Amino acid sequence: MTKTLTKPTRIRRKHVPTSEVMDLLGKEYGPVEWVPRYGPASELVSTILSQHTSDVNSHRAFSSLMEHFGTLDAVADGPVEEIEEAIRMGGLAKVKAPRIKDVLQRVRDMVGSFDLSFLGEMPLPEAKAWLKSLPGIGPKTAAIILCFSLGMPAMPVDTHIYRVSKRLGLIGAKVSADAAHDILEPMVATEDVFAFHMYLIQHGRAVCKAQRPKCGRCVLASGCPSRRLFE
Numbered sequence: 274m275t276k277t278l279t280k281p282t283r284i285r286r287k288h289v290p291t292s293e294v295m296d297l298l299g300k301e302y303g304p305v306e307w308v309p310r311y312g313p314a315s316e317l318v319s320t321i322l323s324q325h326t327s328d329v330n331s332h333r334a335f336s337s338l339m340e341h342f343g344t345l346d347a348v349a350d351g352p353v354e355e356i357e358e359a360i361r362m363g364g365l366a367k368v369k370a371p372r373i374k375d376v377l378q379r380v381r382d383m384v385g386s387f388d389l390s391f392l393g394e395m396p397l398p399e400a401k402a403w404l405k406s407l408p409g410i411g412p413k414t415a416a417i418i419l420c421f422s423l424g425m426p427a428m429p430v431d432t433h434i435y436r437v438s439k440r441l442g443l444i445g446a447k448v449s450a451d452a453a454h455d456i457l458e459p460m461v462a463t464e465d466v467f468a469f470h471m472y473l474i475q476h477g478r479a480v481c482k483a484q485r486p487k488c489g490r491c492v493l494a495s496g497c498p499s500r501r502l503f504e
């Protein structure tokens with residue numbers, strides 16, 4: 274009897290699984306620990322200040338703002354020109370000052386205070402929706418507040434995460450940074466979301482740089498569909 278030999282089917286992976294990315298980057302960069310930063314309302318202000326500037330400048334601007342006004346209530350009630358002056362070293366002060374005042378007033382009107390800890394008790398999608406209903410708050414700022422202030426498994430997609438995820442094929446080439454939030458977050462185990470976020474930023478800064486990524490020394494290279502583009 275003649276046996277028909279069938280060619281073994283090769284299963285092609287569309288992208289490297291996020292669990293594998295976690296393992297490899299975890300070995301490369303070591304454990305990460307979540308340490309709370311500011312309270313949620315302060316984080317909100319700090320995140321607005323961090324737009325289009327370095328971390329150093331935005332931290333300076335936040336410290337200067339709080340030194341000048343003392344409380345978030347005083348910032349919300351303060352003249353825009355004074356807020357602008359206090360945050361000048363952070364850049365784009367003319368744009369950021371009215372935005373900060375506006376959003377703080379809105380929060381106080383809605384909640385009666387700046388205590389946003391109730392968000393931590395909400396299901397994640399509801400907490401996100403609440404924050405995104407505030408003026409000028411998009412998915413990234415909402416995720417930063419929920420992740421860094423409240424320890425919720427929200428994934429802020431910054432420029433490094435966006436670039437590395439695209440190169441790894443985790444998100445499509447045409448997906449916007451805003452849309453990437455809802456795609457990437459469910460791809461990662463809840464308990465790994467914070468570490469995944471930190472690892473991808475670290476990897477984007479050190480290895481998978483915007484210009485000339487160092488694919489030759491990248492621990493993700495064997496599963497990365499973009500490697501050949503840079504060789």
Ligand code: SF4
Nearest residue numbers: 481486488491494497
């Ligand atoms: S192989 Fe190259 S393009 Fe792919 S993740 Fe590593 S550094 Fe980035």
